[in-house]
Amino acid sequence: MNPTLAIVRKDLRRLGPAAALWTLMQAGVTLWLRQATWPETRPDLKAATEWMRRTESFVTAAGVLMAVMLVLLAGALVLEDRVAGSTSFWQTRPIGGRRLLGAKVLTAVLLFGVLPLAVMMPVWFGIGLTAAETAQAAWLLGSSIAVLVLGALCLAGLVRNIGEMAFAALVTFALTVLGFSATGTGKVDEAGVLETKMYLGIALLLAGAAVLLLRQYANRHTERHWIAAVAGLAAVIGLQAAWRWDWIAHLPEPELAAADRAMVPELRKLVTPAEAGVPRALFLTLPAAAENGEAVGPWTGQGTLRWADGRSAAWRLTPGGLWGDEAAIRLAGVRPGSGPLPWNMALSFTAPPEGAPWPRAGEAHFAGEIGLARYRWQVLHRVPVRDGVAAANGPARLRIIGWVPDAPASLLIEESDSGVRPFGSRELRARDPQRRDAFLLVNERLGIVKALHPRDLGNAGFSGVRHGLRVLETSVPRGQAADWAEGAVLVQVRFDRIRSFDRKLENVPLALGQEEKP
C-alpha cells in the first residue's frame, strides 16, 4: 500500500469511531432541534420564553461542545504522530514531514469533511432543504469546520500532548476574541472598517496557521515556530487595534444586472413627526415593480445628514418593524396595486446633531450609501387564524399557538425552518442581510388587512435548522381580537436574499412630509 494511504488508514482506524460519534452528535442535535416543539398549547408568554431560553441554551452548549470536540479531535489526529519533540515513532521511519502532513490533511478531509457532509446531506434533504439550500448548508458547515480544524492542526503541531493542546487552544481563543473585540469607537462610519479588519484578521490568522503548519512539518523547529505563532497573533491583534481603513467600501460593486439597475431606489419621501425636526423613519420607494418572484429592497444604510445651517449627524438605517409589510401586501396580491414598491426603514443617529432646536428635516440632505438586496419572495404560509392550526411549506413549518391575553392583541406562533447557522454562529459573509418575513392578517369578510409586527421570543439555530417562537403584535384592540380573527387568514411572506449591492447617495434632498403609516 502507498505509505501515505497507510498512514491515512491507520488514522482512520484510530480516530474514525470518535469522528463518527461527533458526526452523529451533529446530526442528532440537528434532528432533535427539528422535531422540538413547545409542549404547551396555551399562549403563555412567560412559559414560552423560558422554554425557548432553555432550548437556545441547550443548542448553544451543544454547539460549543461540538466545536471543542472538533478541535480536540483534530488535535488528536496530529498528536497521533506528534511533530513536536524527538520521541515520535514516525520520526525515525521513512516518513517525510510533507508526506505525513499530506496524510493528515487527507484524513482530516475524510473525517471532518466527507463524513459529516455525507451524514448531514440526507438529514438536510430529509427536513426539506432544496439542493441549493443544502449546498449552502454544506458550504457553511464545511467552511466552519475547516477554520476550526486548520487552527487545531496548527496548534497541535506545536504541542506535545492533548493537555497542552487544550490549554494552547483556550489561550489562543481568548487572545483572538480579545483582539477582535478591540474594535473602534462604534461610530457608524467605522462599520466598513470593522468588517475590513475582521475579515483581514481571519484571513491573516488562517494563512499564518497554514504557513506555520507547513513549516513545522517540514523542519520541526518547534521553539522558533512558537515564537512565530505568538508574534503573529500579537501582530494580528495589534492590527485589529490600529486598523482604520475601509477596504470593503472600495471593493468593486457586484455588476448589476439590467433588471437590478432598473430597480435602483429613489428616496421619495421622508416621514417625520410634524412637531420634531429630526426624522425618525424613512419611507423608500423602488421604482420598478417585482418580477418573476423577485424584488429589490433595502436592508441597511449609513451616512451623514446635513442641515442647511451646517450641522450634521451620522445616521444608520435598519429595517423597521414594518419594513416590507406594504410591499408584501402588494406582492402577495392581498391588495393589488401598481407603481413603486414602498419600504420602511428606521432611522437612527449614532452622532446626533448638536444644539437645539434641531433644524427641520426638510432642510437636510442625505449623503452616504444604502445597502440593497435582491430578494426572492414567496407566500410561505396562508393559514386560518385559529389556535393550534399548523402548516408546512418545504422545510418551513408554522403553528399558531393562540392569542396572547395581553394588550395589544398579539398572536403567539411557533416556527421550525431551515436556517444555516453552523454551531449557531453567524454567517461568514460581508454585509449579509438576514432573511426577513412579513406577516399580514387578512380578513376579507371585514375587508381589512393589518400588518403584524413580529417580535422574536427566541431563536435557536443549529446546522441548517432553526426553531423559534414569535409574537406577532397587532394594532387591533384586545377586545376586538376575536372579531378580527373570525374568518381571518395569517399570511407570511418571506424575503430571501439572492444578492446584495450598495447604492451611493450624494446630497439627496429630503422632502418634508406628513407622517404616514403604510
Place this chain on the structure above:
Amino acid sequence: MNIIETENLTRRFGRNDAVNGLNLAVPEGSTVALLGANGAGKTTTLKLLMNLLQPTAGSARVLGADSRRLGEKEFAQIGYVSENQELPLWMTVRQLLDYCRNFYPTWDRDLEATLLKQFALPTDRPLKQLSRGMTMKAALLSSLAYRPKLLVLDEPFSGLDPLMRDEFISGVLEVSATGQWTVVVSSHDIGEVERLADRVAMLDAGRLRLDETTEALLGRFRRIEATLDEAPAALPAGLPTAWREVEHAGRVIRFVDTAYAREATEAACRRLFPDAAVVAQPMALRDIFIVLARQARGAAEAAA
C-alpha cells in the same frame, strides 16, 4: 567506509554542552557501543545522528547524508529502537508490523516470521497490554525485519529483566550475524553491551574520551596485584602514569594498568617492586568503564 562520521558535533541546551565537539567514526559492519554515565551525552548524540535534534555546531553524516537532511531514503535503511520512543500502543503487534511493512521496500516477511517466533510475541494483543520487554522486542522486530544497514539502539535494555535482555541481545546478534549490518548501541549497562560490541566509544560530559576496538580495550587494561615480601612504608616514586587507582594494603599493592603490555608491565613491576609476585588479571568492560569514569570525574574536579 564509515557509516557514521561526525565532525566537531556539538549540541547545547542553554549553557550546557550535552555534546561537545564530538569526532566519531563508525566503520561499516561494526558494532559500536556508546558508553557513558547518565547525562554523558549518549542519547543526545544518537538523536543528533537521527535528525531528531539539530546540532548547535559541527556536523554529522549518516549513510553518506548530512544528518540534518536525513529523509525517507535514508530512514528506509535505518533501524532505531529507543527506550524513549513512543510506539502506537493501541496497535497489536500484528497491526504494527502490517503498518510498518508499507514503508520498507526491503521488508523480509520470512525474517519477520522468524523473529516473531524467536521473540515469542503475541500478535493479537495491543502493545499497551504487553510488558515493557515485550514492547521493546516488538519495536526491535519492526526495526530488523527490513534488514537495515544501520541499527541504532538507545538504551535498549532499560527496564528489561535478565532473561528478556538475553533474548533481546540474542535477537540482535543472530540477525546481525546474517549480514553486514552496522550497529550502534548506547547503554550504561556495560555487561550486556560487552557481548555485542566490537568497538567501544566512551562519552563523558559530552566529550569523546575513548574510541577503540573492544579487543584492544580489553587487551590494554589489566588489574595488577603485586605481593611484596614486606609491607612498604610508602609507594615508590615514579609510578607510570598509565597505572591508575594504585592502592596498597599491607604487603599487597593493587592498581589498574591502562596500557598493559605483558613485557613492559612486568619490567616496570620488577623495577619498582623487585621481589614482588605479580599477577595480572583481565578486566571486564564494566570494570574498565568504572576506572575510566572515575578518572574522568577526577579530572573534572581538578579542573573545577
